[in-house]
Amino acid sequence: MAIGNLDLTQLDRTLMTNEQKSLLNVSNVSQKEIEQLLIMRGQVQEFQMMMMKYDCALSEVRTKLEILNKELSLKNNRNPFENIKSRIKTPVSIYEKLNRKGIPFSIENIESNISDIAGCRAICSFVDDIYMVADCLKKQDDVHVLVEKDYIATPKDSGYRSLHIIIETPIFLTENKEFMKVEVQFRTIAMDFWASLEHKMKYKKDIENAELISEDLKFSADLINQLDRRMQQIRERIDAGDGKPYGMTPTEEEERADCETMEIIRREIQAEQNAARKRGKKKAE
Structure with missing residues (x-):
């Protein structure tokens, strides 16, 4: 088996150390094994x-x-x-x-x-x-x-x-x-808060209701996006208003954000209803 420029099948295994032999297991390599591989190739520097x-x-x-x-x-x-x-x-x-x-x-x-x-x-x-x-x-x-x-x-x-x-x-x-x-x-x-938690959770194994959790994470990401947009709108109003009271008429962007928020909530309710039906079917079985 070749790894890069080094053909391990051509090596005399009787002359190899345990660390060198472990390099044959190419699917799971440690830092020490990679260092050994570089030493064998003369490529450390x-x-x-x-x-x-x-x-x-x-x-x-x-x-x-x-x-x-x-x-x-x-x-x-x-x-x-x-x-x-x-x-x-x-x-x-x-x-x-x-x-x-x-x-x-x-x-x-x-x-x-x-x-x-x-x-x-x-x-x-x-x-x-x-x-x-x-x-x-x-x-x-x-x-x-x-x-x-x-x-x-x-x-x-x-x-x-x-x-x-x-x-x-x-x-x-x-x-x-x-x-x-x-x-x-x-x-x-x-965004960083969501990505950090999602990265940790997706590597957990044997998760029950993985599909539902993925839907929840997507829903949370959409809510976070709405929060980002709301905070930017507030900052823009503060920068432009010099402390003056906000106008009562929502902007086009705010109306669009409200519609998107309602759509997110509708999808979350639908996801919960679907999950409840699945749980009911499992109990019936």
């Missing part, structure tokens, strides 16, 4: 250099976002970001992602097939802050946008909402300049 470059690129992007946050907080008298998180994928996580794609583990395949080794998540106060800050980042002349996925305008079936962009940004080394990929996610506080 090359792998470390690659990960260092991604870490540097992540620092560059984080700095760009922090500068934008400082400038916009002075211009607008409020911070567009509530928090900025960043992370580098672990070697095990990188291996597992390649394995899910059916791609052998190698440095070349990592660089060609994975775009989110370096990841940054910007948690914004309001939805319009997301698009405003993302546009500011994309307009910088040393940032190349490779992919953009707007899950706010078009949510996933699960209800997940976020704006994802994959960019290339340069890092300056001693002898050259290299462009490295970084994935940047933009979410509101409410």
Whole structure:
């Protein structure tokens, strides 16, 4: 069996350590086993250099976002970001992602097939802050946008909402300049709250009424979207009104939000009724 450039079937197993033999179980690999694989290939330093470059690129992007946050907080008298998180994928996580794609583990395949080794998540106060800050980042002349996925305008079936962009940004080394990929996610506080809990719950096994729970999560995501829009409307009224009383006539956007909220409630009632009928059938059986 080949893993990347290394054909394990050609190795003399009598000369292999237990750690090396365990590499034959390619579906479940530990950090130590990946290190051993890199040692066997003589690619430890090359792998470390690659990960260092991604870490540097992540620092560059984080700095760009922090500068934008400082400038916009002075211009607008409020911070567009509530928090900025960043992370580098672990070697095990990188291996597992390649394995899910059916791609052998190698440095070349990592660089060609994975775009989110370096990841940054910007948690914004309001939805319009997301698009405003993302546009500011994309307009910088040393940032190349490779992919953009707007899950706010078009949510996933699960209800997940976020704006994802994959960019290339340069890092300056001693002898050259290299462009490295970084994935940047933009979410509101409410979107991040929902996504964090949904991520934890979906990995639990043997869940009863999984279909109903998925419907509940989707319903919750829709409610959170309504909350985001309501909070933005309130902020816009405060910014525009100088403390004056709100008008009694709802805006077109508010009327649309009310209709969507009623539709969400109608779907939730229907889902509960369907679940009750299913429970009744099970008892009857």
